Amino acid sequence: MLKATNISVSYGPTQVLHGLNMTARAGTLTAIVGPNGSGKTTLMRALTGDVAFDGTIRLGETDIATAKPYDLAAQRAVLPQATPLAFPFQAVEVVRLGLRGGIETNDRLALTALSRVGLEGYANRFYQELSGGEQQRVQLARVLCQVWRPVVSGSPRWLFLDEPVSSLDIGHQLTVMHIARDFARAGGGVVAVMHDLNLSAMFAHQLVLMQAGQIIGHGAPQEVLTDAQVSRAYGCDIRTSSTPQDGGWFMLPQSAGGQDRAAVKRAG
């Protein structure tokens, strides 16, 4: 289990996270959602140990503030938003870097991971010549290689994904979300920062809804994504709905009635 207790983060004099508490269970996909600047990415960076924070974060038995990098790397892999590379790496070479980070050593895994993210036959393509979405999927393959088996000798391993689908088309968004959910179903833990509420509601078992450095909703998607909470978090009048056949949650931007949030603010 991932357990964050009383997390505060400040950038200089500005406090951006205010004493947050959250948990994520192995075997589930937890999505962190919220408007721009609500602190989603900062929370993610605290969870992965990239920013200094007050409070405690434990991943299983490990206190992430004091753990050694290689201990953490054996337990969890992190997908960044975008990764530019200055050197002429080929796709398979980038993926293999993840292989060395974790505990897997089987070289063939790199090729398998590439085909898992839909990049079969891309092994010798130069990373710089790939599109943004393809680069992002190469990075996902690298991250998957690091924690290939979701459970190792009884303890779960974790994927932290920072906006994993933001540069992908709808088909590949679904591919990536399926990979994440399969990882969770097999016993691993997944925490993802997400922009797309529909995909989040469709795939996540648990949501963390953030606004202005606070968590204003934490639980199953249907409980968190009520009309009132979503409207409050995003500052516009949103009506949610559910699909007729299985009651899946969805939201259309049209429901905000073409209202311009910034214009409303200016007028107010």
Next chain:
Amino acid sequence: MMASDTAATALPFIDRRNTARRAHLVLGALLVLVSLASLAVGASGTSLWGALMKLAQGDALTLTERVVLWDIRAPRLVMGICVGSALAVSGAVMQGLFRNPLADPGILGVTSGASLGAVTIIVLGAALPAGVQTTLGAGLLPVAAFLGAWASMLLLYRVSTRAGRTSVATMLLAGIALGALFAAFSGILIFLADDMQLRELTFWSLGSLAGASWAKLSIAAPVIVLSLVLASSLGRGLNGLALGEAAAHHMGIPVERTKTIAILAVSAATGTAVAVSGGIGFIGIVVPHLLRLATGPDHRGLLINAGLLGASLLLAADMVARVVVAPAELPIGILTALLGSPVFLWILLRKRGLVDM
């Protein structure tokens, strides 16, 4: 999770690690050939082959043969190997550290820092406490050059890297500014220097292996070998750093330790190389670049290949420098720049798409 671990194995792909491994052999053989040639070529007509034949038959060498081969060409050969590999590996490590193919000790002022250290000792060394002078002895110059290189590396890294990200523009501008600043300090010292010191100083501005001697090597070679061994342990760390410091940390790489070792190794190798041979440019930028394009950017193979190719290239340049205007000598720095910069430009133009600045 993913059951079909074998699904993709049927697809053929080229593993550039094999290319890098083959390159170890090819470049190793090249270095042996160039080394032999370097022993055989020189302003005097002394023949390596003739001397070897004499030795094989049990005859004694003439005094000229002994002096030319053992006291002039052999130390110069070893010095060329040390300096060439030090410069090329320093370049490769700096490029990995800054995640940028333009990083080079010469361009970013590290060489200027080392020169300032050396110039300071030549001009002001006599003012040092006697204790320091006797303890360090002939090592004083390399130590000062190392400190100069180290200071400039640290400054450069602090200035150009914020929150684990290196801005290329800041790195280049900071490097140029630091280089100019160190050169200005060196200029003040040169202005203060007397005639004897000036003669010693001109050496640094040009760069040459002509000053090679076993005495200098006894200090320089161990330091360079040690820093190259240190540097060769950085392969995995630099591979991780290529993705950025945060990603490297997430992959289990001890980022701070890798950076510290990289900065120390580059400072020691560059500082010592500058102390014994002055500022020789472009080896550090051209060699890793060529190798990356030929064998891929994996630093584990790259660092070894860079050492081998850097040594061969400098020896070859030195041979040309010795022969082309014999019995005079061209400063080798001029040659490496003459050969290096067009190659560098050509690589940039040809592979523009692959070299993301």
